[in-house]
Amino acid sequence: MSIASQYYPNEPTEPVVKTETIPGPASRAGIESLNKVFDARPVYFIADYEKSDGNYIADVDGNVLLDAYCQIASVPLGYNNPALLEAAKSPEMIRAIIERPAIGNFPGKDLEGIIKKVLKAAPKGQDHVWSGLSGADANELAFKAAFMWYQQKKRGSFNAAFTQEENESTMKNQAPGSPDLAVLSFQRAFHGRLFASASVTASKPVHKLDLPSFKWPKAEFPSYKYPLEDHVEENKAEDERTLKIVEDLIKTWHIPIAALIIEPIQSEGGDNHASSEFFQGLRDITSKYGVVFIVDEVQTGLGATGKLWAHEHFNITPPPDLVTFSKKFQSAGYFFNDETFIPNVAYRQFNTWCGDPARMIIAGAIAEEVLKHDLVSKTKEVGDYLYSELEKVAKEYPKYIQNLRGKNRATFIAWDLEDSATRNTLLSKLKLNGANVGGCAEVSVRLRPSLTFEKKHADLLIKILTKTLSEL
Amino acid sequence: MSIASQYYPNEPTEPVVKTETIPGPASRAGIESLNKVFDARPVYFIADYEKSDGNYIADVDGNVLLDAYCQIASVPLGYNNPALLEAAKSPEMIRAIIERPAIGNFPGKDLEGIIKKVLKAAPKGQDHVWSGLSGADANELAFKAAFMWYQQKKRGSFNAAFTQEENESTMKNQAPGSPDLAVLSFQRAFHGRLFASASVTASKPVHKLDLPSFKWPKAEFPSYKYPLEDHVEENKAEDERTLKIVEDLIKTWHIPIAALIIEPIQSEGGDNHASSEFFQGLRDITSKYGVVFIVDEVQTGLGATGKLWAHEHFNITPPPDLVTFSKKFQSAGYFFNDETFIPNVAYRQFNTWCGDPARMIIAGAIAEEVLKHDLVSKTKEVGDYLYSELEKVAKEYPKYIQNLRGKNRATFIAWDLEDSATRNTLLSKLKLNGANVGGCAEVSVRLRPSLTFEKKHADLLIKILTKTLSEL
Structure with a gap:
């Protein structure tokens, strides 16, 4: 049946x-x-x-x-x-609805189980999650993790303490505590509409007009000729051309580029596809320059492309550093593996709710059904x-x-x-x-x-x- | 009983x-x-x-x-x-949990009733809401409304169309489409930890270290001498001193100040209080310079100060333009009255979920209990x-x-x-x-x-x- x-x-x-x-x-x-x-x-x-x-x-x-x-x-x-109806009526869900704990401070005893169910559908090899509330939120939380990682690396140790100058300058939104750092994204990309996420978005003017934005650059996403099988050489040249733009921006942009974010298929921007070679090229370049590689699977994630995660079509090696999710998962956040992406000090990646256990319970139920x-x-x-x-x-x-x-x-x-x-x-x-x-x-x-x-x-x-x- | x-x-x-x-x-x-x-x-x-x-x-x-x-x-x-247990078991809630509609595009037939229940506990005179997901999200959504309002006003009409130059420049994160605009906040303030909200936050370095931030200014929040009744004259002078700093920053900051955000009581920053006269002074200054006045009631809202909304202690006239909420409301967003804060074009203030009806149902149930x-x-x-x-x-x-x-x-x-x-x-x-x-x-x-x-x-x-x- x-x-x-x-x-x-x-x-x-x-x-x-x-x-x-x-x-x-x-x-x-x-x-x-x-x-x-x-x-x-x-x-x-x-x-x-x-x-x-x-x-x-x-x-x-x-x-x-x-x-x-x-x-x-x-x-x-x-x-x-x-x-999902069954999950919605469960005692666990009713508790998650009537109490909304600050799960970073006072998690309920069921939180670990809830998270582990969500992790069953994580991209291969990624066994940690940080939870958020929407796709835009997930991407911005990933940026925070990326910026902290980048600066800790620059300090020479993931355990280095902050200097007094850093502590004082950040309170005035000034460097070195609030450094000028950029996230590189692509023309026609969509990653959300909050201020940092809108700064990496370039799908339509209406998504970002009148908002002040960070002066972050946009590379070109490949534009292939179709049908692909009739244009192999031209499309290969397009990969090379666009990868070179990425590398040049990383080398020359006036603000250091700490992270790169890309959708496996640009969705709001018109369902634009790129090859496995292009994505592997991005991995190679980001590894070479110590740039955090973030894959935004908000729209592509959870199966609709024929893989659980769309970037798994590309066999990127090593895998992307952070993978963000939302939409079909009915919750949000980012998956990762490397523990250096957990900031050196507690409370750096933190907020009152740190996600929503009610939505995470549904995410776990969805993951279970999809896999079963x-x-x-x-x-x-x-x-x-x-x-x-x-x-x-x-x-x-x-x-x-x-x-x-x-x-x-x-x-x-x-x-x-x-x-x-x-x-x-x-x-x-x-x-x-x-x-x-x-x-x-x-x-x-x-x-x-x-x-x-x-x-x-x-x-x-x-x-x-x-x-x-x-x-x- | x-x-x-x-x-x-x-x-x-x-x-x-x-x-x-x-x-x-x-x-x-x-x-x-x-x-x-x-x-x-x-x-x-x-x-x-x-x-x-x-x-x-x-x-x-x-x-x-x-x-x-x-x-x-x-x-x-x-x-x-x-x-709340009853609300959590209601058919309305179960539907909101198993379906999570894009309520901006396909709201359920119960949405209007859900919103009207939330509005029962809105600050006096505010009868519109835009819904978000957390305190930080609520503040950033309010900033978006404020920036769009400010720019439309500058264009001379709330219905003015965008120019081609604006449409093109915003795609590159450049002015005039992505203008340099600022939000003025206060030393020791806490408004959240996403990128724009962290830029107005100045409570502790750990809340914002290593994040790039907008170069937005901080005014001084009054520091009173206690007990208040023994220091009336000194504290009045402190109000005048700090209000003058606000006005000077609005007149002289190198980026135009489009909005001012303040907590009625600075909470994370140490429970710092200020007088009715100070808040009325802010209203007068923001009105004078056409700056949007945003009150962040994320922590102070919903009754714990002895008024439903803490800023109602101050009888600010006319009332603040946008009031943000979250925490005790178990949902998030901003209230407002003046319809010019609805952007001129549909889809400018928009995202996939536009809030969470499940959390809004609980907010409505909370409002009902608090009032009843x-x-x-x-x-x-x-x-x-x-x-x-x-x-x-x-x-x-x-x-x-x-x-x-x-x-x-x-x-x-x-x-x-x-x-x-x-x-x-x-x-x-x-x-x-x-x-x-x-x-x-x-x-x-x-x-x-x-x-x-x-x-x-x-x-x-x-x-x-x-x-x-x-x-x-």
Whole structure:
């Protein structure tokens, strides 16, 4: 029996669209009312999560859509998953909800078990975690670990004490206590929207306009020619060109570069892919210059690319220093192995809550389900099928499916349209034909179904897409 | 019947201390084991939250301590509160736990009701909220709102579009799209430990060493002479002196100051108080120069000072622009009233989760309990009593209780010792005598009980404190 049928015996067999527009009238009224207390302008529709089931999201107008967007790639196992329901009702969870301890000072006796469950799904070889609250938070916590590591190394010992000058100058936001250090990232990257995370983000102006930012540099992410197999030499040259830019920036930027952060697949920025050779090149350069190598798996992590962690496709040796996670894990933080990334003094990496045990319990339950049912392999199989079907549709509608990407990356698939307006029209019409699908960058469509998306859902999505394209 | 007795019919009547040290042997073993996967160095003891009850926290060694620290000031209603238990088991909560929607795009139909419950406890006149995940996150989200407001105002219209130059330059972290703007804060302030929040923090070097920071200035927080009634003129002069520094910094700092952030009582920095006149002075200066006035109520909010929001003691007119919250609210965000603080374009203040509905449900339940049982007045009464008892103890032990602070601030009480070592010894010995109490700054002790702390708990705390002081 398929996993979706096991989890969701009553899952709809097809979408239901009852209104002429989405949002329908009930959603529109709800948005207007919500907008009086909360910024509801970006709301697509008001959902009814009680009625949502498996791969289908319901709204307050009675529409039920096949969901291939899944809360911006953050639903791991479909809606109303019975295993998560069990975890949500457990005494452990109820305790985590009514008490929210300062787990750095007064952890509950169940914390170690909760963390160990999360670690079961950690990238290979990484057996420590530091927990945070969101993808942006996870990345900034990783930056903190990286900066402290970099400065301790510069001091010549991971146990070196701080000087009086450092202690005094940091209180004034001045060097040497508050040193000028940079994180190198890539054009079109997305790593969050707080101040340091926005400083490494370069996906869209709206993500960062008017915020003061650190003067940190952006390297170029490779831009390949597709299909890859027809452009091997050119793409190899592109790897070399872009790696050289990285090395040059590390050597010449006016602020020392302490860390490099990259997504295994640039997601918000348009599902941009790069080769194993490129990622190994980054590892070699960062090792050579003592730069901390951070891989941001916030969107790519937990199986949707056909590996538990997308960077595992590249066999990077030695592995990245810090790997950040959030979204599908429903919690956040970074994994690591090397204990020199634990700051020399207690309380340097610290805050009141240090994460959220309630969300970590759900993360552990998710990890257990993903591993127990081998959902990564299942997703790979479905994704390969979906990709091959999309290739056929692309031949029929080459104008609307350009640069199809995500071969051998399971359901982590995207393509381009000719312009933003057409892309947005496609996404709107897809909803009216029963599929909730998202965009990324300016002209791309991205598929981000949960790990319970199966062949039957893929067939339905192809059917809805084909119908919609025929109407464009 | 007292509220503690209603909530906690089986609450212990006194502490139990079974081990010769705290952490005891079971805690020490737990810490060692936890430390293999998580940085457990700052752990005081491993708690047993199942056995914790009301104002008492239990540990895995069977110790049960009267808790006047309450998870760094973040327990609103005691441990295992029955009203929160009910909220934790509600269908609404279970849904919020198993689905974590992107509430900016696909809010559930219950979101508006959840937010409205939270808003019931908002500062007077503030009827909008933007939700975040922690105190640091709340402050940084408020900074984003402030910077966007400041720049829109500079553009001459809250609806002005961005220029091509702005759109292009921000992608390179350069002005004008990424302008140099500052937030003014105060020496000894604590506002969090992410990068922008750490840049306005100046409590201890360990909170920010080795992190690159924005070159933002620090004004002086008033340092009063105590007792206040004996130093009226000197303290008035101190207000004038420090307000002048604020105004001078706004006029002369090399980066334009877009916002000012202040705690109503500087908490991590040592429970430093300032007068109503000082706060009104800040409001006048920020209004005069078009600087956004942000009050950080992360630690002071929700009743412990004898007002629902501590800044309400000052009757600031007009009220502060943005008020941030977290800790006792068990969720986080900022309240505001003026709709010009909603950015001109959708998606500017946005992220995948935009907060956490599960934590917002608990916040709503907390708000309801606090208001229904008038816990703010009750806490004021208990705090006044506790303060007067502490005054007596201070007369007996003037060396160990110096600069007693928090008169008319309910249970939000602190005092100084002569040095850090003595303070730390006192805190350790208090635990062994049955009371969990915390420190702040270098030499201060702070009391942060929950809102269910009553006269009987105050009497017990005084008894334990007196015994401990007699042993020093």
